Amino acid sequence: MSSTSKNVTQLLADWGGGDKQALEHLMPLVYQELHRLADYYLRRERQGHTLQATALINEAYLKIIDQRSVNWQNRAHFFGVAAQMMRRILVDHARSHLYAKRGGGAQKLTLDEALALPQQERDVDLVALDDALKTLEAMDAQQSRIIELRFFGGLTIEETAEVLSLSPATVKREWHWAKAWLYNEIKK
Amino acid sequence: MENYHRVKELFQTAIDLSGEARAVFLAEACAGDTTLLMAVERLLAASDEAESFIEEPAFNLADNFITQKDTAAEPVEGSFIGHYRVIREIAHGGMGAVYLAMRADDQYKKRVAIKVIRGGANNDYLRRRFLSERQILASLDHPYIAKLLDGGTTEDGSPYLVMDYIEGEAIDEYCDNHKLSTAERLQLFRQVCAAVHYAHQNLVIHRDLKPGNILVTADGTPRLLDFGIAKLLNPELAGQTLDMTAGPLGPMTPEYASPEQVRGESLTTSSDIYSLGVVLYELLTGHRPYKFGSRVPHVIAQIICEQEPERPSTVINRIETNPYGISDTDITISPEIVSRTREGQIEKLRRRLRGDLDNIVLMAMRKEPQRRYASVEQFAEDLRRHLYGLPCIARKATLSYRTSKFIKRNKVAVAAGVLIALSLIGGVITTLWEAHNASLQKAKAEQRFNDVRALANAFMFDIHDKIETLPGSTPARQLLVNKALQYLDKLAREAGGDTTLQRELATAYMKVGDIQGNPVVANLGDMNGALASYQKALQIRQALPTASAHQLDAEIELANNYDRVGDMVLIDHDLNATTENYQQALAIRERLAAQQPNNTQVRFDLSLSYSNLGDVLSEDGKPQAALEQYSKARTMREPLLAQEPLNATYRRSIAILYQRIATNMYYLGDKAGAIATSRQSLVKMEALAKDYPQNAKAQREVAFAYNNLGDLLWYNDDLKDAMENYQIGLRMREALLQTDPTNMQAQRDVAISYGNYGYTLAQKGDEKGLELYRRSVEITEGLLTVNPDMANAMRDVAVTYSYFGEVYGLLAARKELPVAKRLAYYEQALAYNERSIKIWVEMRDRGILKSRDRNTADKITASLAAYHSEMEKLKK
CATH class of the missing domain: 1.10.10 (Arc Repressor Mutant, subunit A)
Structure with missing residues (x-):
C-alpha cells in the first residue's frame, strides 16, 4: 500500500466525518490519478474497445483507496469527488482541443467546423455544457451533482441514487429536468 | 431564480x-x-x-472522438475519391477530413485538397444544392482565391469538395513569423480585400472569414479558402438562430462572426466586412476584440452584439494571460510581445494605430451593418488613403450611431437625434430598393427584402417605442412610422400571401393612426386620418386566415383594432358605430376569456371592453348604465392589481376608471361621492407619475385629474378649492406643452385649463379672468382650423365662445365699473354667445350634436334675455 493510498483513504474518512478541509486535500490527489488514467486511455489505440468512465473511476478507486478501511459511505463520497474531477479533466481536454482547432500548427487546411452539418446529438460541446452547468449549480446544487455523477462519472440512475442517498425515482425525475434545462440553455 | x-x-x-x-x-x-x-x-x-442528450457519458464521447479514425471507413493513401487519388490525410475532425490528393489522369500532377463531410443525414439535399451552387463558386477565378474545382459524393454517400491545395501559413502567423510592420500588414490585408471584393461582385459572400481561412504562401501571396462554402454546406445558415453547439459555427471560436450572424439573421456582404475588421484588428494588435468569459452561446452572442471593442491603440497596452479563454495553456500577450513582431517599440506601435487605424478598424466592426463600410472596396480604399496620408472616411462613431444609448443619455435632444439617424438609414433603404427593382439576383433581392423589412420593423417597434413616451417626440414618431409604413406597404404588395407581413403592416397602420389622432397618446390631431388608418388596419386583419399559429395574438390584436376604430368614431360622436365596434371587441374578448380564464392579458382586455362601453353610455347621457359597466371593469381590474401591485398599466387603468365613475356619479347628482372618488383617482395618478417621472403621459394625466377635481368642486360651488386645483393643472399643462409645442392634445389641455381658471376668476370679479379666458379662445380657434369638420373641435369652440360670453357677462355685472365699460362687456357677452349658438345649430344640422348638448343652444338663447334687460337698465 502506497503512502498516497493511505493518505487518500484517511482524507476520505476525515471528510466523511465532517472535516471540510479534508476535501481540499483530497481533490488534487484524486484528480492526479484520474487524469493520469484518462490520459492513458484517451491516447491509446483501442480498436473495438470501449472504456467506461465508471470503469476508469473504479480503477482509480482501487488504486488509491485502501479497501479494508473504507465503508460504503466513503465510497459514495469518492464517486462524488471523482465525478467532479472527471468533469474537470474532460472539459479541460475539450478546451485544449478547441485551441488546437483554432491554432494552425501542422494543419494547414483545417477542417473547418463552420462547414459542419448540424451535429448529431451525441456530439456535446463539453465546454458550453460546463459553463451552463455552472449556471445551474448556482441555482440548484443537487442538479449539478446529478449531472456530474451521471454524465461525467458515468454512473447509472441507481448508482447515482446510491451516492446521493436519494431514491432512484427522484434521481430520474431530477435528471429529466436537468437534461431539459441544460439542453435549452446550450441551445439558447 | x-x-x-x-x-x-x-x-x-x-x-x-x-x-x-x-x-x-x-x-x-x-x-x-x-x-x-x-x-x-x-x-x-x-x-x-434532448432525449438522448448527455445520456452517453462524457468520457465515452471523448473516447469516440479520439478513436474515430480507427473505426470509420476513411479513405487511405492510394484510394480514390471520385477521380482523385488520395495522397495523404491533411487534417481530420469530428465532421470529416481533408485529404491531399491528385487527379488520377492529370499529367501535370496538380495537387488538390479534398474535403469530405461526414455525418450528413441529408446528403440528398446536399447533392441537389451542390449542383445549383457549385457552378457559382467554381466560377470564382481570382489569383488570391483558392479555386473550387469539383465536388461530388463518395461511394458511401458523403459529399466532398475539391479545391486548390494551398501550402501556406495562416495570415496572422505569417505576419508574426515574418515580423511584418504595420504598413506591410496593411498592404497584405488590402490584397485580401481585393479578393473578397471580387467575390462580392460575383454575388458570393464568404461568411466565415478568419485567419485560418486566409493563408499566405511562401512568396507572400494571400490565398483565401472556402469562399461561400459555409452557405453551400449549410443553407440553413441564414435565417435561423445561431446554435453554437450544433449550428454552423460548431465548437469553433466565434470571434469573427458578426452580430447579425450570431443572431441568426440573413447575411450580406457587410458581414464579411465585419469579419475582415476583426481579422485586421488582430493583425494590427495581436489581441482579439472580445474576451468571452463563457462558452455558453447566448453569452457569446450577447458580447458580440453589445460589447464595444476596445480601440486598437489602447488594447495593445493590455497584458493578457490565456487570451483565448483556454486553460492548460499559459500564453501571455504583453505590450512587449505584441510590439516585438510589429513596430519594435510599443510607443511607436501605439502612435501608428492611434487615430485613423483605430477609426478604420472600428468602423468595419460596427454592430449595425449599415454603419460599416458600404463595400470591401471602400474599406480597402480607406486603408490606402491612410497609407498615403490622405484623409480617411472613417470617423469615430457619431452621436446618431448608437440611437438607443443616445436616447437614454439625452432625452431633450432626442427628436433631433432620431431625425438624423433616420436620414442616414433612409439613404440606405433607398439604395436597397433601387437594387431590388433592378432585380439583380433573386437571392440578393430576397436578402434585401428582409433587410428592408427588418429595418422598417426596427423603426416601428424599437425606435418608436423607445421615444413614444418622451415629450417632444411627436414629429419624429410621425416621420418614423410613415417611413416604416411606406416600406412595409411596398413589401406587402410584393408578398401578398405572407400573413406575418400582413400583420406587421396592420400594426404599422395602427401606429400611424395613434400618431395621427389617438386621443390617449400625444398625437397630431388628424382624427380623420387616424380613423382611416385604423380602418385600413382592421381590413387587413379581417382578411387574415383564422387558423394560424399566432391565433391568440391575432385575436387580441383584432379586438384592439376594433377598439381603436370605436375610439375614433366616439370622438366623432357616432354612438351607434362606436357601440358596434366596441361590441365586436367585447365578443372576441369574452370568447377568449372563456377559453383562457387565467390569462391576465385577456382578462384585462375584457375589462377594457366594459369600460369602453361605459364611455359610450356616458356620452349617450346614460350615467346609470355607464356606472354598471364601469363597475364590471373595476371588479375585473382590482384583483389583477392585487396580484401585481406594481403593474403600472393596472394602476393607471384603475385611476382612470375612478375618474369616469366620479363624472357619472356627478351626472347622477351625487356631488359629494363624485368629489371623493375624484380625489382618490388623483392620489393614484400622482403616485404613478411620481414613480415614472420621465413619462409625459403619466404627467399629463395628473394635470387632467387636477382639472377634473376642480370641475367637480366648481359644480359644487366650492370656487376657492376649484381655482386652486385649476391653477395647479394649468401650470402642469403649460410645462408639458412647452416640451411638445405641436402636440394638439397638449394645446387643448392648456386651453381648457386657461378657460376654467379664467372663468372662475371672473366669477370672483377679477378682470384677469378675461385675459386668461381669451387665451383659451385663441387656442381653441386655432385647433378648429386644423380640424374644421371635427365634431369635438367644433364643440370645443362652441363651448368656449359661450363661456367667454359668460365671462364678459360676469364682469359686466360689476357695478363699480363705468357704465360704458359695462355696456361694452355686455355687447361682447351677447356677441360670443350668438357665435356659440351659430355653431351649435350648425352641429345639429350636420347631425354631430351629442345627446346631452341637444338643448344647449336653446338654453344659451334663453340666457341672453337677462343680458338684454341688464343693458336696457344701464342705458337708462
Whole structure:
C-alpha cells in the first residue's frame, strides 16, 4: 500500500466525518490519478474497445483507496469527488482541443467546423455544457451533482441514487429536468 | 431564480401528463402568466428533443472522438475519391477530413485538397444544392482565391469538395513569423480585400472569414479558402438562430462572426466586412476584440452584439494571460510581445494605430451593418488613403450611431437625434430598393427584402417605442412610422400571401393612426386620418386566415383594432358605430376569456371592453348604465392589481376608471361621492407619475385629474378649492406643452385649463379672468382650423365662445365699473354667445350634436334675455 493510498483513504474518512478541509486535500490527489488514467486511455489505440468512465473511476478507486478501511459511505463520497474531477479533466481536454482547432500548427487546411452539418446529438460541446452547468449549480446544487455523477462519472440512475442517498425515482425525475434545462440553455 | 424553481416544479408535474391533461394542468397552474407558461413549454419541448442528450457519458464521447479514425471507413493513401487519388490525410475532425490528393489522369500532377463531410443525414439535399451552387463558386477565378474545382459524393454517400491545395501559413502567423510592420500588414490585408471584393461582385459572400481561412504562401501571396462554402454546406445558415453547439459555427471560436450572424439573421456582404475588421484588428494588435468569459452561446452572442471593442491603440497596452479563454495553456500577450513582431517599440506601435487605424478598424466592426463600410472596396480604399496620408472616411462613431444609448443619455435632444439617424438609414433603404427593382439576383433581392423589412420593423417597434413616451417626440414618431409604413406597404404588395407581413403592416397602420389622432397618446390631431388608418388596419386583419399559429395574438390584436376604430368614431360622436365596434371587441374578448380564464392579458382586455362601453353610455347621457359597466371593469381590474401591485398599466387603468365613475356619479347628482372618488383617482395618478417621472403621459394625466377635481368642486360651488386645483393643472399643462409645442392634445389641455381658471376668476370679479379666458379662445380657434369638420373641435369652440360670453357677462355685472365699460362687456357677452349658438345649430344640422348638448343652444338663447334687460337698465 502506497503512502498516497493511505493518505487518500484517511482524507476520505476525515471528510466523511465532517472535516471540510479534508476535501481540499483530497481533490488534487484524486484528480492526479484520474487524469493520469484518462490520459492513458484517451491516447491509446483501442480498436473495438470501449472504456467506461465508471470503469476508469473504479480503477482509480482501487488504486488509491485502501479497501479494508473504507465503508460504503466513503465510497459514495469518492464517486462524488471523482465525478467532479472527471468533469474537470474532460472539459479541460475539450478546451485544449478547441485551441488546437483554432491554432494552425501542422494543419494547414483545417477542417473547418463552420462547414459542419448540424451535429448529431451525441456530439456535446463539453465546454458550453460546463459553463451552463455552472449556471445551474448556482441555482440548484443537487442538479449539478446529478449531472456530474451521471454524465461525467458515468454512473447509472441507481448508482447515482446510491451516492446521493436519494431514491432512484427522484434521481430520474431530477435528471429529466436537468437534461431539459441544460439542453435549452446550450441551445439558447 | 424564484422563477427557476417554479418552472421546475411545473415541469416535473407536467412531464408525467400527456396531451390534453398536460395542457389543462399548465393553463390552470400558470394562471394566465404567459411568461411562465412559455418557459415551461419551452423546457418540455427541450425535454423531448434532448432525449438522448448527455445520456452517453462524457468520457465515452471523448473516447469516440479520439478513436474515430480507427473505426470509420476513411479513405487511405492510394484510394480514390471520385477521380482523385488520395495522397495523404491533411487534417481530420469530428465532421470529416481533408485529404491531399491528385487527379488520377492529370499529367501535370496538380495537387488538390479534398474535403469530405461526414455525418450528413441529408446528403440528398446536399447533392441537389451542390449542383445549383457549385457552378457559382467554381466560377470564382481570382489569383488570391483558392479555386473550387469539383465536388461530388463518395461511394458511401458523403459529399466532398475539391479545391486548390494551398501550402501556406495562416495570415496572422505569417505576419508574426515574418515580423511584418504595420504598413506591410496593411498592404497584405488590402490584397485580401481585393479578393473578397471580387467575390462580392460575383454575388458570393464568404461568411466565415478568419485567419485560418486566409493563408499566405511562401512568396507572400494571400490565398483565401472556402469562399461561400459555409452557405453551400449549410443553407440553413441564414435565417435561423445561431446554435453554437450544433449550428454552423460548431465548437469553433466565434470571434469573427458578426452580430447579425450570431443572431441568426440573413447575411450580406457587410458581414464579411465585419469579419475582415476583426481579422485586421488582430493583425494590427495581436489581441482579439472580445474576451468571452463563457462558452455558453447566448453569452457569446450577447458580447458580440453589445460589447464595444476596445480601440486598437489602447488594447495593445493590455497584458493578457490565456487570451483565448483556454486553460492548460499559459500564453501571455504583453505590450512587449505584441510590439516585438510589429513596430519594435510599443510607443511607436501605439502612435501608428492611434487615430485613423483605430477609426478604420472600428468602423468595419460596427454592430449595425449599415454603419460599416458600404463595400470591401471602400474599406480597402480607406486603408490606402491612410497609407498615403490622405484623409480617411472613417470617423469615430457619431452621436446618431448608437440611437438607443443616445436616447437614454439625452432625452431633450432626442427628436433631433432620431431625425438624423433616420436620414442616414433612409439613404440606405433607398439604395436597397433601387437594387431590388433592378432585380439583380433573386437571392440578393430576397436578402434585401428582409433587410428592408427588418429595418422598417426596427423603426416601428424599437425606435418608436423607445421615444413614444418622451415629450417632444411627436414629429419624429410621425416621420418614423410613415417611413416604416411606406416600406412595409411596398413589401406587402410584393408578398401578398405572407400573413406575418400582413400583420406587421396592420400594426404599422395602427401606429400611424395613434400618431395621427389617438386621443390617449400625444398625437397630431388628424382624427380623420387616424380613423382611416385604423380602418385600413382592421381590413387587413379581417382578411387574415383564422387558423394560424399566432391565433391568440391575432385575436387580441383584432379586438384592439376594433377598439381603436370605436375610439375614433366616439370622438366623432357616432354612438351607434362606436357601440358596434366596441361590441365586436367585447365578443372576441369574452370568447377568449372563456377559453383562457387565467390569462391576465385577456382578462384585462375584457375589462377594457366594459369600460369602453361605459364611455359610450356616458356620452349617450346614460350615467346609470355607464356606472354598471364601469363597475364590471373595476371588479375585473382590482384583483389583477392585487396580484401585481406594481403593474403600472393596472394602476393607471384603475385611476382612470375612478375618474369616469366620479363624472357619472356627478351626472347622477351625487356631488359629494363624485368629489371623493375624484380625489382618490388623483392620489393614484400622482403616485404613478411620481414613480415614472420621465413619462409625459403619466404627467399629463395628473394635470387632467387636477382639472377634473376642480370641475367637480366648481359644480359644487366650492370656487376657492376649484381655482386652486385649476391653477395647479394649468401650470402642469403649460410645462408639458412647452416640451411638445405641436402636440394638439397638449394645446387643448392648456386651453381648457386657461378657460376654467379664467372663468372662475371672473366669477370672483377679477378682470384677469378675461385675459386668461381669451387665451383659451385663441387656442381653441386655432385647433378648429386644423380640424374644421371635427365634431369635438367644433364643440370645443362652441363651448368656449359661450363661456367667454359668460365671462364678459360676469364682469359686466360689476357695478363699480363705468357704465360704458359695462355696456361694452355686455355687447361682447351677447356677441360670443350668438357665435356659440351659430355653431351649435350648425352641429345639429350636420347631425354631430351629442345627446346631452341637444338643448344647449336653446338654453344659451334663453340666457341672453337677462343680458338684454341688464343693458336696457344701464342705458337708462
